[in-house]
Amino acid sequence: MRDIVVLLVSLSFILAALTSRFAGAIGYWWFGIFRPQDWVWGNINTLKLPLIAIVLFVIPCLIQGLWPRFRDTISKFFLVYIVLTLLTQVVSACDPIGFRAEYFQQFCILLFAVLLTIRVTDTEQRFCWLVAIVGFSLAFHAGKAGLLGMLGMGGTYYGAATMKGLFSGSNGFAFGSAVLLFFNIFVIRMAYAKNALSYLPKIVRKELTLKMIKIGGPFVCLGIIYNVITLFSRGSALAMFIGLALWFSLSKLLKFKHIILFGVAGVLVLSVVGLPDGYEARLASAFADEEELDGSAASRPHFWNIAVDMAADNPLGVGPGCYNTYYNIYDGSFGKYGFYRTVHSAHFEVLSEIGYLGLLCWILLYIVSIVKLFKIRKLAKSKVEQSDSDYFFVSAANFLIVSIIVFFIGSSFYAMAYNDIIWLLWGLTAILITQFDTYTSTANSVKKGK
Template sequence: MVDLVLLAFIGAIAAMGLKRPFLWVLLYIYVDIVAPQKIGWGVITSISLSLLVFVAAFLGYLVLDDKKGSRFAWRQGLIAALLAWCAITTLGADFPDSAWAKWDWVWKSLVFAAFLPLTLRTRLRLEAAALVMVLSAASIIIPAGIKTLLGGGGYGQLASLVTDNSGLYEGSTLSTVAIAMIPLIVWVARHSTIFPKSVWTRAFAAALIFAALLVPIGTQTRTGLLCIAVLAMVMLRQVRHRFLYAGGAALALAAALPFLPASYTERMSTIADHEADQSASTRVAVWMWTMDYVQRNPLGGGFDAFLGNSFTYDTRTTVDEGGSRAVEYSEVTEQGRAFHSAYFEVLGEQGFPGILIWLALQLTGLWQMETLRRRFAGSGNPDDLRWRALATALQHGQLVYLVGAMFIGVAYQPFMFMLLGLQIALWSLMRGRLRAAGAARAKPWLASRRGRAGEGAPA
């Protein structure tokens, strides 16, 4: 029954795409985020659904769609350069079988991120893509939030739609994306023209934000807690009453603490001391190994190069001994442990060329969104302020992701690369407005210069 419902929904959207091929792009966003082929039990699990919709989205754009207004931006060139370098390192990977398995999904993530801005040639399409991203991720976040409220969850135990540990269904990844998505949820609720603003849309957005905040508690991931802290800090930039906001956040935290599971607070307490937690100690040891590895292999070792690591480190535990506490040290040997950081993931797999391209792609996105924020800050045009708010949401979501990515291997996470695609599309669509805003700012300065020049001219 589940398979029939999912296939009927996908088939209906695919049929409508014959008239509006852009719907196939939105359908791929849904399929790539939700992975409905994992939800079903029968025929849908045997279909290469992601690849079929991926091909349909491209063919629909190339053959059926109107390409007027499509632009290729230089940040798309950075994505293409990263894709090309990943292909080169995969050909010479230390562990070819594992590397090609990862390449099977990474290339689609990068290609679609470069392709997406070409299809978002109008503001309505940009808004539609943002809405579908929010609703698709919401279909995973809402069940996770409900299960957390009902007392389910635990580290590595919270299952949302399916029992899976990959993509958005992995606990730390879901926690990071859920918090990073909150600014986009707020923007959709406040500025969407697809769904009219009403008490129902605001209530749904509030409930979805609450569910997103519950995800790090249900998954018991330290990364999620850090992401919440970062989001709280960056939101200070846009709230009117900062002291009231800070006070309200502190009160909300104090009120929530008694209701948090003891297992959650106990796990969060290990943030301050990585030696007291084997998982955190492993991360640090892997990072040190990666630094040594890349010195010997500056061009990287290809996908999953971590399989070659081996290291030994000490952990510290405190035990009770008849009313007194004693500290015990133990030696742990690990091998083949994952990078546990997007930064070290790219560095170890793609070497110095790859990390430079990846960082350039991320940092230029922050810069472009900040440029839009500042140029439209003083505008009296509601439309300018609307897109300024989207630039802010995309920047804040990216900042949350970049902090969360310090502790989990999500360097090529499809949802976040889609977010970069939205950034590129927004920048391309706003270039005309940027020029107009720059000219408006320059007029008073030019007038003052001409005035001074006139005053200094001989009578």
């Protein structure tokens, strides 16, 4: 039965992509994050669904003349970053023993897809569609895992074969869950806002769908939170709870009564469900003396120092995906932490593989995005009479700010520089900036007309 449902949903995305470029975009992101080929009993890899998804998205766009544009600041930074990556690939790539051309190729495809997504997501309704599809694609797995863990009285998926693709492994699954949690919170927030329902897709505005989101959405989010906790990923849990506090603060919902309410609810849930065995010890190990740190916590500074040494010798970087190959050359611990290890930090990953200029571009993308999103919040909230559009833009800016910051904090502990989500978050930011500029221009024209 599950195979049939997954195949029917996949077929619906494929058929929709034949007539709509935006349907091709959300189909591409659903295939990339949900990964239907990994969640059926039979082997459907021969169908080449991911390849079909990207072909049905990219080729029709190019035929219709929908090429990437570089008019906004974020898209221009994308162009600079890909040029720096190409330069590093040509000058310093780790050949012949570990040539990683596939990293560069996949990254080019990713940025091309994000830039095309920016082109075709040209309305607020489409923005909400994209956010909902991406958010629920992972929430289906993460929320289900968390709720099943709660029903199992503190069960955990730690160490199990959880996710594949973008969020493989326990840390990756927890990290993706922590970031995409706020995609789902945004959709739930919009469903509860009567003055902004017009910005949701028509199918979502139906009474039954809204009730499902309002009732089931908070339970799914609770499951996601519990899933992150039980996956023993300390960095992801830290980023998630900082993100929740920030989101409540930006949304003006973090009042004393809410703190008491959520505190009591958290104590009740944990007292009934409990935490997995060994979780307290796992947390305590991160704050132990240097001699008593567990292998995961103790090794990270070593990996980061190696990244700094690589950048010092290779200012342009060692090449995308090449840190692992160069690791043995720079490892002064004589294999204490193993061989061909990963850097365990997106920021040090960029430093070592794309160099100092790549790191500068990487940091500027974070800064520019957050500054522009705060500017949207300020302008939208500054009006005496706020419209439905103002509410939408403030809510969208809030969730993007939080998601980007959660990614920044969480990826400090995991090598996620090539993960699709951060580039999509920056793409969504570019979309929101463009839509807000259009909205303000239209509003100003109306005022002048009056």
